[in-house]
Amino acid sequence: MGAGASADTERFRATLNQNFLQGKPLDASDITDLESALVEIRKLRTFASKALNKDASNEALTRGAGSMVVKKKEGRAAVVAKANFDSSKPYEKKVVAKSDEAKKLILQAIKGNILFKTCGGEEFGDIVDAFETVEVKDGAYVINQGEQGEHFYVVDDGSLDIYVKMGGSEAKVGVPLVKGAAFGELALMYNTPRAATIKAASDCKLWAIDRSTFRTIITQYKFQRMKMYMDFLKKVQIGGKTLGDVLSASDLDHMALALERDSFKHGQVIIREGEKGDIFYIIESGVVEVQKDGSKVAELTKGQFFGEKALLSEDVRQATCVAQKDVNVLFMMREDFVLMLGDMQDLLDGKVKVEEALPGQEAMGSTKVSLELGDLEMGRTLGIGAFGRVKLVKVKTDPNSPTFALKCQSKKAIVENGLQEHVMNEKNIMAELDHPFILKYFCSMKDDRYIYFVLELLLGGELFTFLRNETQFSESWSRFYSASVLMAFCQIHGRKIAYRDLKPENLVMDADGFLKVVDFGLAKVVAGKTWTLCGTPDYLAPEIILNEGHDLAVDYWALGVLIYEMTAGMPPFYADDPMEVYEKILSGHVSIPSHFSKSLSDIVKKLLKTYQSKRLGNTKGGTGAVMKHKWYSGFDWDALLNRKIEVPIKPKVNGNDDASNFDHYADDDGDIEVCNDWDPEL
Template sequence: MGCAQSGAKAATSDGKSGGVTAVDKQQAKEENKKYEETMSFLSQVPLFMRLPKDQHPILAAACVNQPFKAGQTIITQGETGREFFIIQSGEAEVSVNDGGSQKKVATLKQGDYFGENALLRNEPRSATIKAVSEIKTLKITQEKFQQLGLNEKIQFANRKAVGAGGKRQLVVKPPSDKTATERQLMETALKKNENIQTMVELDEVRVKQIIDIAWKETVPSGKEIIAQGDLAADYFYICQSGKFEIFVSDKNDSDRKLVQTVVSGGSFGELALLYLVPRAATVVAKEDSVVWVIDRKNFKDILMKVSDEKIQEYVKYLNRVEILSSLLAAEKQQVAKALTEKKFSKNEVIIQQGDPGTTFYILFEGEVSVSIDGDEKARLQASEERGTAQYFGERALLNDEPRAATVRVVSKDAKALALDKEAFDLLLGPLEDIMARKGEATAKAVAPPAGEAPAPSGRDPNRPKILMTDLQKVGLLGAGGFGAVELWEHKHSGETYAMKCISKGFIVKTGMQDSVITEKNILFMTNSDFIIRLHETYNSKQSIYFLMEPALGGELYSMYQRKGFYGSEKHAKFYSAGVLCAFDHLHERHIIYRDLKPENLLLNEKGHLKVTDMGLAKFVIGKTYTTCGTPDYFAPEVIASTGHNHAVDWWMLGVLIFEFMTGSAPFEAPYPMQIYAKVLKGINAVKFPPQLSPQCVEIVKAICQKEPADRLPMLTGGSKNIKTHSWYKGFNWDKFTEFTLEAPFIPKVKSKKDLANFSVHPDEMPRFIEYVDDGTGWDKDFATC
């Protein structure tokens, strides 16, 4: 009652209320409207979509009005950016320096924005933006953004890895007959598809082979031939007749946009030829149409035929090695696939007299000197062009006896194929046993499959079991499309663990049964303080589970973004050193990792690095041909499908160092095909920011050589070449490996149950695909206890 009376007394006949005029009310109303519009603007910016909704009002309030006159430069290419802008009214033009002259590339209007990355890190502006007319902008500075702690609250989306499709059965139809006109149409379509040309070199022979395996299908008007988000992305299409429309939808499918029309001679779906990735668009037949279909498996097989020719060449070399004469033809094929190419420089010693012998070499390019006690006894010459080869060190395959001579390169450089005794024994067993069986009628079966080392399996039986019934859930650490990682606590000991749960329906739909089995085996077979440990696996009706060591310091990717570590050599050296140690441990066990990126690197409570997620790792001797990984980190040989070995891991380390130092990957681009085009141009085409030290530029370029054998850790000396590089000068490797070197950043971890360093965006919450047991028993070994 008292409040009502007070209000009545305050009212006056001139329309004022407590001294507030109608004009004041209107002004307040307009200001509130502008404030809401600002929040609406900000909610459309991808960076701020990752900011919790309760922080949007704080962000909007921190924006200030900033007008610019017509002709005024807002930002200049090359300058360090520390401000973000949203255009409220007016128009601006975007231009880039192209060979000394400014080239206009875009126009910005109301609602457009630029400079969002400047809020997180100092990076050079990639273009110049100038006001065309008088414009009004909203601006927020990096200083204000970080002062409000907004950089600490952004939830960063992880870059997704792509796989090869695994065991999933493709429907492959017999090739259809083709007329000369149809063959010409397909040839033209393949050659004008820029994305395919970026991925692989299609010579006339390959084009003919691809056309040979294609089959024809009719597509009625209105049929959806490709659905956006579909995991069954296995085919590439060439339009023979008719018309197709390509649509892209937003995340909620509420806004479907027509982005392209494909008619006769056009093609679509080419990413499916490279790897398994959900479809990026929907394709619908606009009218009755006819297409030619090419499946991924046959396409990849055609690409690998060149490698098969190389293998046969290697077999010819092996046929000349006398102590290998007892090998069966199939066994020589296995050995040929396991050979690793090495490159040597002039005066480099390949074999040193007196050293233990563990590696056998086939010289196929260059000249070497063979000397005993300092006296030259012979020179060996080989030429790739003439098909001549020499071999030495073959007795290393029998035993570890000291080298009888020194072999030194005397030509400008030399190339050789190498095979160590351990790899040979893993493939075929000890050579002395094979030689002993010479002349016997029974032949030994060849295992494992081409290029792969035998995959050990199972947990350590001596380790105490951890029962799932003794665990209770604490909370969510992370999530992906079809799985989640949760923190669980042991009811009795109080120890905490990270529990990774994966939908079995998703595994089967994507054919990844072998991959998850390999992931389990690899984790059980690693024992490094730089790699997350696996304690148990469990099995339920719908899911499989990995019980792992927790790393509660958080994900390195998010930490770099929030704390602004980009550009710090101290941090980059410390974290890249951890990756190097993890790789040494894996490579010693013939494991290729294949999915390095900051998102897969965790910190423990002491700030020490842990490599996680072995989903794409594989036991390999020699080469493997699966195209998988994260596109920003793809090596050239992965894109070209020419086969890869552990050299791809070192390539990724070079990319990682570049990202640590600059804030972005060296070949970063909006679309995968643009990334691949940059990768294939090579590291020398990448523009290095001027603030990077010469030593940093040098080590990245030395690691990211296009030819795998030329990469710094692939040269004689291995990973020690990185450790002794000038960029690491002053870095104490002994203290680092003993964990007595202080970490550059110690995360705040209050207890074993602290989830504060992890956050999950709603978009990342897992979905599960119902699993119906197929009776194969692929999952039986996940019930370790």
Template sequence: MYNQNSMGNGTVRTPRREDSCLSSRRREHSSGAFTKLQETVLLLEEELKQKWKELQEKDDKIKQLEKELEVKSVQIDKLQDAIGYNNIQLSPKGSQKKKLLSVINQGPILHNEKAPEVHRRQKAKEGVSAEPTSRNYYSPSSQNPDVTCIRKDSSAKKLITGAIMNNDFLRQLEASHVRRMVDCMYERVYSQSQLVIQEGAAGNHLYVLAEGLLDVIQNSRLLGQMHPGTAFGELAILYNCKRTATVKAVTDSKIWVLDRQVFQNIMMSSAQAQHQEYFSFLRSVSLLKDLPEEKLSKIVDCLEVDFYDKGDYIIREGEEGNTFFIIAKGKVSVTQAVEGSQEPQQIKTLGIGDYFGEKALISEDVRSANIIAEEDDTQCLVIDRDTFNQMVGTYQELQTYLREYVFQLALNDHDRRNARKKSLHHSISRDNSEVNQLRELVSRFSSTSPFRYLDVITTLGTGGFGRVELVKLKDEDMTFALKCIKKKHIVDTHQQEHVYWEKNILQQINCPFIIRLYRTFRDAKYVYMLLEVCLGGELWSILRDTGSFEEGIARFCIGCVLEAFDYLHNRGIVYRDLKPENLLLDSEGYIKMVDFGFAKKIGPGKKTWTFCGTPEYVAPEIIMNRGHDFGADYWSLGILIYELLTGSPPFSGTDPIKIYNMVLKGIEKVDFPHRIGRRSEDLIRRLCRAKKKNRNGNLSLHFSEKICNFN
């Protein structure tokens, strides 16, 4: 028998039953606890996933609300612009800085508790202009203006660049232009309480605050403050304008400055250099070398730049093509299938100034070789056959319908139409004879004493320039309009050249759709222009009173304007100030174009650079100082059609910079009202395309047809 003492001798004790049960219960308890822990972990993981999902949904909701807030802010801005009401104190915090900066460029801010109920059409639009530029033509001999670069460290360049890129208007400039602007800005130091900008003073500079703090004050009221890294005063580098707020240094401040003339020189010289380079490329192409200069210049304006990386196929052998290429940067290899070889063999390498695909410009072309980019960032200038044909062809289609339309005036009877045409032709011939007789008569008057020969009947209108009087010849019932322009106003606004151009151009013009100038006078205070009188009133006044025109009336107005454009453009004259305010009605109800202060003779294939026009009507190329030509007039024609049909231009507001930003965003962003028909909308969008090549190209092929279907 085993006894308890035997355990010390290595004997094994048999476990008791109660010990075995206890161990089992412990294992079961441990297993249950682990299972419960696993379930808890799984539950927590599921809850975590749910919380994460909810968090993501909330993030998405926040983003959606931010977008909605941004849209609402834009809508609020538009509504405030529409009623001419901007109040910094009521604006959202995020847009307060933009509102503050816009004060320097726009009219006084209204601080009334209630916005005045004034419709925009109650106030006529005003034209603006920079100083005329003396160098307006592309010429191989023209010298680039002297633009001085100022040394800066990298931190200063970074600050200026950042300020420019944070400005809604300036950020739309090309990177190369921004770099040159940064290089040319010079430093000014302002002591505490010193004025940077004086309210009411003429503006001529763009500023970037580098160090310090500035107050913005209007009508002795503090509107806010500006901190380092802020660009302001950008409107002044476009044209002459009065500052509408005071900017004063709160602390000693350092500011980077750019003059308007330097900015304009940067824009003009770079565009001219690029134009001349592209022109030289085209002149080297045997197919194009005999084309007239104005045709080549038009083609230059239509060239697009395509970019390729190393190994990219520009064209492939055997494909059909309609595009012509000129290499502007990099190199390409030319390969061709060779009998007996599985792979195409390299024939030659082409570099800058070389071209290929020229046959595609005159007929359907099957590519005879592969063209492959050999370097990254290879650049080619390209133009397709349709665009080429439009530019090299004539623009006769532009006037065909409109001549007929203006003569016919929608008369239904064929015989009456013919009679009307004969009558109108006879009337025009008679008018020309009368104009010459009147010019001969008034040429005998002294050039310094107009009122010796004229009696004033009444004042027709007044403005910043002076006034317009209704006058008659003494002892005769022959009436005229006498435009009296203050010499001081001409000098103060640097418009001497514009006045000279207006006189010179109007003296050469004899068109039934353009106001006639009979004689000019001058005395110690005024320059006088004796003009044809149009007592039918301003088209703008009629539009303001009626709200909008039916398409038939708008169509007639546009027909008259296009007759005037045809006359001017055929003589190399660009008008640049189309708007209802500059269209008068004569006694027979025909439209006459007036106010030629911005008109200029540039010649075919040339460009001019002066910023001038009315903000709501200026074309993108004028805003961006790229040089402009007759295409700017066609842009304004599209804006005019829109305003005649709706009562307001598509781009409008109280702040010119905001208007320019809308113009640069494009007509594509404009929602057309239902009252504008589909054909009218299509015509407006074609005329207001940002790229001039598309604008002009559509004119040559489709313009007459679109006008015919205007209703």
């Protein structure tokens, strides 16, 4: 904080002490000062924690169990964990023999954990059955701080101590882990260094499950549940037509995701004859008795439905439906259906509104060039990555040559990590995109050591750097930068590509100060749902954390986080501990700062909807619906697209080879081994 902030803090401290001493309540200005002080403290903690990575390499790859963590200098790490799920193969249940007491112990330990939040009875059963026993001797280490982990543990017997390295020493922290305690749950999501050391203080018996087994069970059940919901919906009849005839597979998928669950006890009335209603129901399990004028007229069972006319209009219930035994139902409100898919009567009548073309959705012109490696003159290193480095280059024979960024990736390192398909996917996606606000890809080349991508050179610097220096942006600045992202989404999402790693670190300015989306390493063409856990913890959508399957909707969640972070100076779900971040994300609550305008608060809340099917951008109108939100009212989209709008920040760049906005790196990769095991077609 600067001198002004310090003076404000001193004034606030004096007022606070005086009021407390006199027993007076705080007034509105004191509360505002307290909020501002807390915001400043959190921002300082955020940037201090990022600064801890300052001397680390620009990216570091962590191997193990099909997942990786990528660290960027001073930025936040992106995480990836493969789904290990193939819907075409039969599910093989893993069962490890254990007593009923042990099963109860494990179940109690996991039920309250957020990673198991959406599990049903059968899922819990399979997860508990899959835990394996681990015997640990007194003094032995179960996990070591800094090492990679893939197991989650439940203590059955014995005691374990927790140690954390502080400086050059190791200190015991917290209370011992005893019977019923659980630890290491973050390893079930992705491979990341352990935050502490766990050491046995006596002979111990533990139960453990690994990430691959856990994710396979969860994904299998989520996939099968969604398939069942889709089958239910296809058979629902309204106005003489089935939803399977009226809705596309994509629309049915959206509707299935929007279904919520409820339960009713035996004898409980679900709907009552003569009442008005706007909720449609499908029976997931149990039996529902239908009564007309007090007499039973039918029984409905699993997969059958009632109240379907509520999707058309406010329905006057024609019968009473009562739960026979205990009943679980899926339900949807008409308001949510209209938000997602539009008016049901229009759908039944075949009135399909043609979506208007979005600005910049189509390619803006070819950017491909033909170059050979020998044509390039190597300049300084701009960054060091997991598989190599990025260098500034230009064409040797052309004194007026534009400069490029040459991404050099070690083929051997790529092969060792099994990421050949991943790298080629990134190249193919970049080659497909051509937009003023997306990093341009020009061509690829290779030799026996590297695969090379020739890319646009952006000399302005990361948005993250400017945000860190400013601490927070005005709403007008946040509107400009988020609008640039939205225009990029017009083309990215128009090609059914989920970007999946939106954050200030991946938004880079060109020399004129216009923003470009970079780093398509996590991008993927999504047909239906995909199950890979990937993204940056602060920006992960709920459906990714819970492994529910995700699509383009994750990018709109991330957009909400980005807008909030730019304007508040910190992400909406900030915490030091990743699991606490995920708990906040899944809570469904976002605290809106008092300085946010009403329209900004509204768009943030609509983008940060927990249910992906109700999230702005994933509803009817897609990206265009976000662009039409009142927060963007009056914004000149055409002027932005044509780069005829004033930029908030003009970077200092002197010439097309001025790399002063980049850190300095050594120019030698060392002895990179020849790789003859992979010869990709470029």
